[in-house]
Amino acid sequence: xxxxxxxxxxxxxxxxxxxxxxxxxxxxxxxxRDQLAAKAMQAEVALIHTIRRRLCPGVEAQAEQGHAQxxxxxxxxxxxxxxxxxxxxxxxxxxxxxxxxxxxxQEGAELARQADALRQQFGRQCPLPNR
Numbered sequence: 001x002x003x004x005x006x007x008x009x010x011x012x013x014x015x016x017x018x019x020x021x022x023x024x025x026x027x028x029x030x031x032x033r034d035q036l037a038a039k040a041m042q043a044e045v046a047l048i049h050t051i052r053r054r055l056c057p058g059v060e061a062q063a064e065q066g067h068a069q070x071x072x073x074x075x076x077x078x079x080x081x082x083x084x085x086x087x088x089x090x091x092x093x094x095x096x097x098x099x100x101x102x103x104x105x106q107e108g109a110e111l112a113r114q115a116d117a118l119r120q121q122f123g124r125q126c127p128l129p130n131r
Contacts, residue, residue, distance in 0.1 A: 026126035033118035036111050041101075043108035051083040 052060040056079035093102045095109035103109040
């Protein structure tokens with residue numbers, strides 16, 4: 001069992017046993033979920049960047065360097081569409097998050113699953129604030 005899963009299980013156990021600490025625990029649970037979701041997304045962004053670098057290295061290099069004034073937007077959009085189409089053709093979707101985002105990397109899929117599990121746990125244990 002990895003450290004993230006153990007930490008999640010420990011946090012969830014504390015939430016069940018200590019209602020007085022719910023607010024602080026809810027904040028920690030939300031932060032942990034956000035960190036997992038961000039790491040999951042980083043894995044997917046790295047994959048699509050790799051594909052775009054291979055398909056259209058010049059356009060991608062300009063985009064990465066932040067040279068917006070030099071960037072041919074239509075070429076960049078075309079490159080992005082090509083990369084996404086290639087991704088769908090060549091890789092199996094490993095996970096679709098609760099928000100509908102598709103994960104193609106093993107790392108991203110696993111982290112997204114953990115984040116969704118924490119989101120569900122948060123929904124069950126952390127009351128919404130009165131509005």
